[in-house]
Amino acid sequence: MTKTIKTGLTFDNSFISQLKGFYLPSKGEQAPKPKLIKFNQTLAEELGLKHNMLNTDELALLLSGSIPASGSNPVSQVYAGHQFGGFTPQLGDGRALLLGEIINKNGLRRDIHLKGSGQTPYSRGGDGKAALGPVLREYIMGEAMYALKIPATRGLAVTITGEKINRQLVNKGAVLARVASSHIRVGTFQYFAARHQQDKVKLLADYTINRHFPELKENQNPYLSLLRAVRDRQADLIAQWVLVGFVHGVMNTDNMAISGETIDFGPCAFIDTYHSSACYSSIDKQKRYALGNQSYMAQWNIARLAETLLPLIDSDDDKAIEIATNEIHEFNSIYQTQWLKRLATKLGLSKVKTGDLEFADDLFKMLQAQHVDFTQFFRGLSDTTKGDIHALQKLFDNPQIFNQWHKKWLSRFLSDSLPSSKKIKSMNSVNPIYIPRNHLVEEALQAAEQNNDFSVFEKLLSVLANPYNEKSGLEKFAKPAPKEFGPYKTFCGT
Secondary structure (H helix, E strand, O other): OOOOEOOOOOEOOHHHHHOOOOEEEOOOOOOOOOEEEEEOHHHHHHHOOOHHHOOHHHHHHHHOOOOOEOOOOOEEEOOOEEEOOEEEOOOOOOOEEEEEEEEOOOOOEEEEEEEOEOOOOOOOOOOOEEEHHHHHHHHHHHHHHHHOOOOEOEEEEEEEEEEEEEOOOEEEEEEEEEEEOOOOEHHHHHHHHHOOOHHHHHHHHHHHHHHHOHHHOOOOOHHHHHHHHHHHHHHHHHHHHHOOOEEOOOOOHHHOEOOOOEOOOOOOEEOOEOOOOOOOEOOOOOOOOOHHHHHHHHHHHHHHHHHHHHHHHOOOHHHHHHHHHHHHHOHHHHHHHHHHHHHHHHOOOOOOOOOHHHHHHHHHHHHHHOOOEHHHHHHHHHHHHHOOOHHHHOOOOOHHHHHHHHHHHHHHHHHOOOOHHHHHHHHHOOOOOOOOOHHHHHHHHHHHHHHOOOHHHHHHHHHHOOOOOOOOOOHHHHOOOOHHHOOOOEOOOO
């Protein structure tokens, strides 16, 4: 009998019970010296995992994958995916385990998932392990996105394993425990569609609707409604990414969650100065997933999802293609609508008016040409309503260009019917002061990796937990990287 750890969690593993053939049983490898170095107490309590039920050593064993939780039934999920445009018919969880699902205190179903716990049936020759730096990066990014109110997977824990991982360098091994609405991806649909297993595609579509979009079940064409719902969530998600300057870096179809959450933080980064071609991933040589391409790539991914659903949308192939094509073409207008709506709030405008798209385009062209820090610009804009524009002027190569734009914006701001105080409050609720600045993230990772010092990591997390509230003594967290820091490159690494 396999040894397990009693956690007090009640698992309800619907993916395993309802989707036979979508996974293979797997288990984590025994970590030599597992040690818990970060535990998300607040998230754990939402899940019903009480810290006082387990000691630190037991949590380390559990969250490193060394010993499974009672009732967890760990598996690795299978999926395919287009990676930088090229289709790979089988990928799957090469270093990940789905421990199982629980219903949290809010009645929401959540996956508990390990990343870096060892080889699985889908490891494709890899060791299935993860290095400490990328694990910490994903934890930081997930918590930052959560604080920014952007849908994302979240880190539950980071556990170091006590072993060395060979990548470009020899690194400390670590496991990330993360939580998500699910880990169903566009690539999950692609895996079965590529094998012409239409019964499995239908089974997955029905399961996805029941789990994520139950309101669609009674629709006349629920599979078309599913395509629309995923499209709409992704359009809004990408709008939120772009408007905080987040570059995912690896928007392959196996990294697009059907739930509409940001998933698989690999070579991701936040911009300092705005540029639509901002791209940090060392493997994205063609800048396929650059900042300004993310909406187009999301649309492309939705088209790949649509291909898998065609036989379910209509039995007539030509009609199904026509219907799906029309829905895909709607992505840009939906994205643009969401982007403009959210941008209006950032600019202190209560509603979108005719001409605002051109006004917005002029703004972003100006920010790019003038090499303006994105986060500082939007946060500082509300302060200029009080007459002090000097701080923002300093961000521009040519302050006169900003002055000309600012006069137009201020006229638009003051003509709005809402009181200025309400508009400023609204602006400051969506324009952060603190984001995961790349140089600060690297500082935290290096301190942990090289000096076993996690205090820098903890300090950064504490600042990012309240991104909209300015606090004295945290000035360095609001500043862009020093000039000598760049150019910046990120790596998948895990």
